Amino acid sequence: MVDVGLTQVIVRRLNRYYRSRPRARGVVDHYHRGVRMNYAVSYRTGTCLMSLFLLGIGVGTYFLPGVFAGHAPIMVYVLKIAWVGIIVVALLAPLQALRTYVVIDDEGLLKSDLWGRQTRLAWKDIARMQIKLNDNEVIFYNDGKTKLTMSLCHNGWQDFLESAAKHLNPGLFAQIAITLVGIKKRPGEEIRFPG
Secondary structure, eight states: OOOHHHHHHHHHHHHHHHHHSOOOOOEEETTTTEEEEEBOHHHHHHHHHHHHHHHHHHHHHHHSTTSSTTSOHHHHHHHHHHHHHHHHHHHHHHHHHHHOEEEEOSSEEEEEOTTOOEEEEEGGGOOEEEEEGGGTEEEEEOSSSOEEEEETTBSOHHHHHHHHHHHSOHHHHHHHHHHHHHHHOOTTOOOOOOO
């Protein structure tokens, strides 16, 4: 049995590790005419390696003879459902790490998720933000129901701060910049405020 507390400790340490890695600038997105923020290489590599590990468990469970022998039929069904779950997670995790991105442009933020569904949040509509360190997420909200979630594991946060300095109201920008700089700063690293 897997201890839930141990799992949470491991995930928090991995999140802290991914946040502490050096970040590159975003890349130019010619299609959307902005700067694209994708997951950092260290996050993509870790996700792909974990998926290979899960696929190894799934394939081993499926092909090892006698894994399901001698168990009650209900237990066999539960194990098969768990096997399908492991395979689905192992296949979708690298796709999510490779396909999810956020584009920063003069109009606002545009996020594309795993399935290609896009969410746009204009600069003038951003009303507040929330940071979830345990999930490595920064969530921006407007006054309505729209929210846009960005990962702290993305490259291009310096580009985001530069664009936010131009387009957001000063009070909200100061809140975002001070919070992000406090999270991102590593010992000996200098963060430049735009403007």
